[in-house]
Amino acid sequence: MANLKEIRNRIVSVSSTMQITSAMKMVSAAKLKKAQDAITAMRPYANKLAELLQNFSGSLDGEIGSNYTDKREVNKVLIVAITSNRGLCGAFNSNVIKECVSMVKDSYAGRQVDFLTIGKKANDIFRKRHHVISDHSKIFDELTFDNTAEIAEQLMQLYMDGAYDKIELVYNKFKNAATQIITTEQFLPITPAEQVSSSTADYIFEPAKAAIVEQLIPKSLKTQLYKAIRDSFASEHGARMTAMHKATDNATELRDQLKLTYNQARQAAITNEILEIVGGAEALNN
Numbered sequence: 001m002a003n004l005k006e007i008r009n010r011i012v013s014v015s016s017t018m019q020i021t022s023a024m025k026m027v028s029a030a031k032l033k034k035a036q037d038a039i040t041a042m043r044p045y046a047n048k049l050a051e052l053l054q055n056f057s058g059s060l061d062g063e064i065g066s067n068y069t070d071k072r073e074v075n076k077v078l079i080v081a082i083t084s085n086r087g088l089c090g091a092f093n094s095n096v097i098k099e100c101v102s103m104v105k106d107s108y109a110g111r112q113v114d115f116l117t118i119g120k121k122a123n124d125i126f127r128k129r130h131h132v133i134s135d136h137s138k139i140f141d142e143l144t145f146d147n148t149a150e151i152a153e154q155l156m157q158l159y160m161d162g163a164y165d166k167i168e169l170v171y172n173k174f175k176n177a178a179t180q181i182i183t184t185e186q187f188l189p190i191t192p193a194e195q196v197s198s199s200t201a202d203y204i205f206e207p208a209k210a211a212i213v214e215q216l217i218p219k220s221l222k223t224q225l226y227k228a229i230r231d232s233f234a235s236e237h238g239a240r241m242t243a244m245h246k247a248t249d250n251a252t253e254l255r256d257q258l259k260l261t262y263n264q265a266r267q268a269a270i271t272n273e274i275l276e277i278v279g280g281a282e283a284l285n286n
Helices: 001-055 090-109 120-128 137-141 145-160 198-202 211-286
Strands: 076-082 112-118 132-135 166-176 180-190
Touching: 001 076, 001 132, 001 166, 001 211, 076 120, 076 137, 076 145, 076 211, 090 120, 090 166, 090 180, 112 120, 112 180, 120 132, 132 211, 137 145, 145 166, 145 180, 145 211, 166 211, 180 211
Parallel strands: 076 112, 076 166, 112 132
Antiparallel strands: 166 180
16 A cells, blocks of 8 residues: 555656646746747848848948958957756757857867856856856846847947957747757857848948948847847747646656556555455355
């Protein structure tokens, strides 16, 4: 009977876990809808703005925007690692961390690599192994463009001051609820378009090209960072919803197996009791 009691306790424990994972799945599904709508609506605007900036950067004259487009010898690199503040979302955080570690060992071997972390999971890992200049995990408490713009301004200032020769973003790009794509984007310097379209030469600038570029470059960089964080935010909820769905299915399967084992053990115990009673009755008759 002790064995039956242990199985009963395990069934109760698994059932409680299943209720928790099912509730977390529903919460993530509700948050995912809002986050997905936000990034889907923002992508066309952000992509078009980035396209304009790349086309402009290929035809900038003299000092116009040179602070953001000058290519330097890459000796000091800053990686912006975007993860989440919470776990229970499958390989969402570990994929970003693995990509960053791979970049340090392979792409930037022998160079100074520092980190700016957005998300507690990245900060907890990299502050033990590398130099983290700042952590902005609280951005997810109130994810707005203005709050993200402050981080982008910090990155732009670090680049213009010469503290870093290259700044890259590493994050999960949202594709759908079940798929997140690890993405590495160069934040600074701005890379010009490989082939400038013929329409670029026909732009008419009002009031002046310099004035437009001075406003366009910072705004585009702020939008790029905001889009990356929004992508990561939607990917987090998609990954967590998928992980909790699988966890609920596994808990259901385990609970069914435990119930079957419990019934088999219970039937075996009843059979043994019946055999003992019959054996005792036969002994008394003899």
